[in-house]
Amino acid sequence: MKYSYKFKINKMKTFKNEPTQDDLDNHANQLNPNNDEYWHSRENN
Numbered sequence: 001m002k003y004s005y006k007f008k009i010n011k012m013k014t015f016k017n018e019p020t021q022d023d024l025d026n027h028a029n030q031l032n033p034n035n036d037e038y039w040h041s042r043e044n045n
Contacts, residue, residue: 019027029037 026037029035030041032038
Protein backbone atom coordinates (compact mmCIF):
# COMPACT_ATOMS: atom_id res chain seq x y z
CA MET A 1 0.00 0.00 0.00
CA LYS A 2 1.37 3.38 -0.98
CA TYR A 3 0.88 6.42 1.26
CA SER A 4 1.10 10.03 0.24
CA TYR A 5 1.60 12.72 2.85
CA LYS A 6 1.56 16.44 2.33
CA PHE A 7 3.09 18.64 4.98
CA LYS A 8 2.75 22.39 5.23
CA ILE A 9 6.10 23.79 6.29
CA ASN A 10 6.17 27.17 7.99
CA LYS A 11 9.42 28.89 7.22
CA MET A 12 10.71 31.53 9.57
CA LYS A 13 10.95 35.01 8.12
CA THR A 14 14.38 35.64 6.69
CA PHE A 15 16.19 38.39 8.54
CA LYS A 16 18.83 40.61 6.98
CA ASN A 17 20.72 40.48 10.29
CA GLU A 18 20.58 38.05 13.16
CA PRO A 19 17.09 38.04 14.73
CA THR A 20 16.76 39.80 18.07
CA GLN A 21 15.23 38.11 21.09
CA ASP A 22 12.08 40.16 20.46
CA ASP A 23 11.93 38.76 16.90
CA LEU A 24 12.31 35.21 18.19
CA ASP A 25 9.70 35.75 20.92
CA ASN A 26 7.24 37.18 18.42
CA HIS A 27 7.79 34.25 16.08
CA ALA A 28 7.27 31.76 18.91
CA ASN A 29 4.11 33.57 20.04
CA GLN A 30 2.67 33.43 16.52
CA LEU A 31 3.13 29.64 16.49
CA ASN A 32 1.54 29.11 19.93
CA PRO A 33 -2.27 28.69 19.85
CA ASN A 34 -2.39 29.54 23.57
CA ASN A 35 -1.12 33.04 22.79
CA ASP A 36 -3.25 35.93 21.47
CA GLU A 37 -0.63 36.71 18.81
CA TYR A 38 -1.31 33.30 17.25
CA TRP A 39 -4.90 34.35 16.53
CA HIS A 40 -4.02 37.94 15.57
CA SER A 41 -1.53 36.68 12.99
CA ARG A 42 -4.30 34.59 11.38
CA GLU A 43 -7.19 37.08 11.39
CA ASN A 44 -6.94 37.89 7.69
CA ASN A 45 -6.55 34.28 6.57
